[in-house]
Amino acid sequence: MVDRHGSGTPASPTRDGLPRTVPEGGAATPIPGAGPGAAHLYVPLPFCAHRCGYCDFVTVTGHDGEHGGYVDAVLAELELERGLLAANVATVFLGGGTPTFTEPAALARLLAAPKR
Numbered sequence: 001m002v003d004r005h006g007s008g009t010p011a012s013p014t015r016d017g018l019p020r021t022v023p024e025g026g027a028a029t030p031i032p033g034a035g036p037g038a039a040h041l042y043v044p045l046p047f048c049a050h051r052c053g054y055c056d057f058v059t060v061t062g063h064d065g066e067h068g069g070y071v072d073a074v075l076a077e078l079e080l081e082r083g084l085l086a087a088n089v090a091t092v093f094l095g096g097g098t099p100t101f102t103e104p105a106a107l108a109r110l111l112a113a114p115k116r
């Protein structure tokens with residue numbers, strides 16, 4: 001297998017047979033935008049109206065009423081990592097699930113948190 005990253009670590013095959021983008025044992029070079037001062041967040045919101053058979057995302061259905069609790073857990077984790085974030089977070093990318101399926105009040109609390 002080809003070492004595409006020049007790390008000296010042979011690339012390992014993955015489930016789909018493609019080379020890893022990060023060598024085993026961690027990244028050989030810092031990931032741009034990661035670490036102290038990170039200004040961009042990715043937050044997965046796993047709630048979906050239905051489960052699609054072809055989907056590889058971690059999703060749940062039938063958890064109405066639990067979106068607020070999930071957001072509480074995300075906010076607690078965010079508070080633990082606050083020291084790694086930039087003072088002003090520039091981007092919050094919402095991943096799925098289906099982010100727009102999240103209860104609006106919970107979504108609003110999540111999006112307000114990085115501004116504190």
Ligand code: SF4
Pocket residue numbers: 047048049050051052055056057059096097098
């Ligand atoms: S994330 Fe999209 S594709 Fe996956 S189960 Fe939910 S609605 Fe379906």
